[in-house]
Amino acid sequence: MEAEGYITDGNLVLSVFIALKLEKPLLVTGAPGVGKTELAKVLASVFDTDLIRLQCYEGLDEQKALYEWNYQKQLLQIQISRNDSGECTINQDLFSKDFLLERPLLKAISLPRKTVLLIDEIDKTDEEFEAFLFELLSDFQVSIPELGTIKAEHKPIVVLTSNAERELSDGLKRRCVFLHIDFPSIDKEFSIIKAKVPGITDKLALQVSSTVYAIRTQFEAKKLPSISETLDWANTLKLLNSEEVTEDTMDKTLNILFKDQEDIVNFKEKIGTEKILHTSK
């Protein structure tokens, strides 16, 4: 995974390894931007396979996630099959695979090879949808009343991510191997910056990682800077040809680190760049 530029630690590697060995879905939690979705992408890349992504949202139902009958096509088929006297003479089964629209979940178990299925931000769906996923996640099969049960020939590697906006059901958690990705240590973030921002100097990378670490531990923000914000900031500083983080450059680039105006104002008022740079040394 590190060859793909994804910096890992023992806990992460072991959790992924166990999920693969037990052939169970991996439930990844953590603040936005710590690399949950990226983990699925990296796994697809490591196994050289497709990544099928289901982005969850409030109101997502099985028609959008699993399958849908192509109602328009069925209707047209009925219209075509009418003879001159208006009688319907359909030769084809309207509930066959020809009229089935495959959505990501069905696609992931129907493909003739092992895929990585990413069910992103599962906490944004309704509890009802979670319960619907049980069959797929434990038996890797789905039941379509008109067609019967479709079982996966190659069990996909399933990664579920959650920002913990709501508590997931015990049933879902029981079916998964759990991994919580926390904000990284200074050392780990330094390695991430070095891997993801080519050409950055060690001095700048270290200063960026220690400054972000200091912000995370000292400042109470609506949205703390995540790894993705750290990388954006490191890239910005590199583009500005900064050799080190100064008060001036930090003040000018605070909008890269914080995604909320209130956080920027509060940071300036309560802590300020001078103090944070001093404590991060």
Added chain:
Amino acid sequence: MLVQNLYKFLLLLRKMGLKISYSEMEDFFRSIEYINIGDKNELMWLMQATVVKKEQDILIFKMAFKSFFANLEEMEEMSDRWQNFQNIQEKSKQKAEEDLVYNETPINISEEDKVFYAKLAREQQDKIKKFLEESTHGKHMNPEKFRPVIEDLVKSHLKYWRKQIQTNTMEVEFTGDPEIDQYLYNTHMQLMEQGYVPGKDLKDLNAQELEEAKRLLKKLAKRFATKISRRYSLSRKAKLIDIRKTIRSNIGFGGVPLHLKYRKRRIQKPSILLIVDVSGSMIRYSAFIIQFLHYLAEAVKKIDTFIFSEKIEKLSLKQIKNSDLTELEGIIEKSPIWGEGTDIHFALKSIQGNYNHLLTQKTVVIIVSDTKTIKITDTTAELIKISNRARKILWLNPMPVNQWENHTSVKLFQDYTQMFPCNTLKHLERLINTQII
């Protein structure tokens, strides 16, 4: 032996409140073969991946792991600490047995009462001792005939002091198995040393912990609000075809209904009537709950908040919305009714008299109080009336659960309300996981 030991550790985690099902245990034992069992880190990561399923449980798990798989030196230290704790408990019981003697025989009170007696101040202990001594030497009486009465009086005395002194910041439910209990005790101690805010009584939080608690409260409230709004949005999914709209949008296809249009259902959000006790030591809990429920403002239709002691006052939404926890405590403290005695009966009667319109079948009534009130029977009668008119009554009780059985009011009010403990953030979290609103 190894499997037995690991199983014991899983039981310890369950005792610490982690939900570990049979299937999670099976996953763990099935995976052992894939790791180097001699490597403590690998064992910890494996357990975290297979049996811990919540971010909030990670710290508890790590502390329990540290206690259970401690090295020899740490083990000795923990054993000493446990021994010390047990000695204190034992000495407390011994002292109570020596002191609380009636007619030359120790009186019969619970072990818990004995420990509590030893915690009392010298003057309070002397008072009870004096009472027992005087009762023993009373004239023209048969001391043994009066023993049950005397014992009841001492128990009532202890109960009274328990009401006055808020004790017990750490609730550990011991199992009776000395080995497990030692780990339970040490894990709890370590969590407290780490400043584990969710398990700590809200009134005992120091300034730094209070800041952390405020942050956690916001997070919890956000999750609660999401949960409520998700549940009410489910009604939209019961799809009904809107015939008129479908025909109109398919005129272009000659009336063939290619695009179906669905009816939208109205979402009915609940209204909350919040009645909060602000007498004496209730202020911290009251402020927390008021703040917590007002973070939900967008997920519910409306919240009406009343604070009461012997009288009642309505708080405006504006007052609450613009205040943080500390400011809210200030508002309550400035109120003329703060710190007086408790009369829940008066509060409930006033609301029914003056704010009758707030009680409808859509209203969820939430009462925050430790149930220590005058006129218990009258209060019960008012609760019956309200329970017939409102959708439900929830009672959030900041009194530690182990004291509930000592209070008649708790038993009576529980018959007409759903009562939940709420003296820690962990309790609030449990509340969120129960579908209560």
